[in-house]
Amino acid sequence: MTERATPMERAASPTFETLLRTVEEMDTPDGFKAELIRGKIVVSPWPGPRHLRGMRALREQLQAHAPEGQIAETSPFLFRFSAAERAYGPNLFVADGSAFEGEGRHVEGAALSLVGEFTSVSTRDADWNEKLDVYGRLVPVYLVVDVQDAEITCFWGPSPRGYRSRTTVSFGEGLPVPRPFGFAIDTTGL
Template sequence: MTEQATPIVDQGERTFDRLLRTVEELDTPDGFKAELIRGKIVVSRWSKLRYYRPMSSLREQLKAHAPEKHVVEIAPFLFRFPDAERAYGPDLYVADVSAFDAEGRHAEAEALSLVAEFTSVSTRDADWEDKLQVYGRLVPVYLVVDMQDREITCCSDPSPHGYRSRTTVSFGQELRIPAPFDCGIDTGDF
């Protein structure tokens, strides 16, 4: 498979639930994930090895500041955004642990308190456009770790029109993360 995200168009009934079931039933090859973006099933690669260090560093730093009963994870689960007809598998997320008590393979997006996406050539557009728009209506904090530009952006204060606050720093600088985390992230290892 190529590095580029590949849309798979469903030929039958194009409802959100049917597409979500199709995503659940896909047997993606090792190293790939399927998401529901812009009404299409998109299969893309998991992160490269060089993403491990920044992903691990971010995960460990957030653990100390996560809201009570929230987990910081990189496990490959889909979070559904039914109003936007999307289902994303974030690279890293912080979510209320109760979201994982349900049956099935996808959790409700309302459980999320933070999402981080690590850009790649194949996912960069979706991370900066589609996901920014959808997360910006619900998820309190969205971090875009731009591996190509070597910057990290914190978007916060969601509203019906998207995030109202945005801060960007270069790798190596500290990034402030607002409530419910209220902490600084050291990006020196990024």
């Protein structure tokens, strides 16, 4: 037997479809969600009980102004962004109701008209960078509820290079949300 290094075949990286299937089949602990971020499966906590009131208030306001056929929800659904090879489970979303009629365990990101993320210490970087980049190419409106800074930011005008516009206000101030919603969010409950 010789003592020389033997090259090993490097295992191929899993494909987006394989990772997506794995995320869909995961049995995450209660209070956690699994997403595909930067080509990796990331498990992070769902916003805690202290955010329930703010999430509910925001969802109710958005539902009242949502385009016809759209639903506002805070349920943990996985949205697929194939071009970016990502899949996110936003804290809050408004999407075409017909997108939830089919089979499968995820929904196409193109069904979204608005996404909202409530930051936490563990998700803040992804919410402000990774997700901003991906959402900014497709989703008409993105809300970042920055719990640490007590601010909410509305991004809109998606383009191939990301969102064209943004507005930030402190909690307690009104936040204008452009079309297709066209109203000002009351942020006092956040």
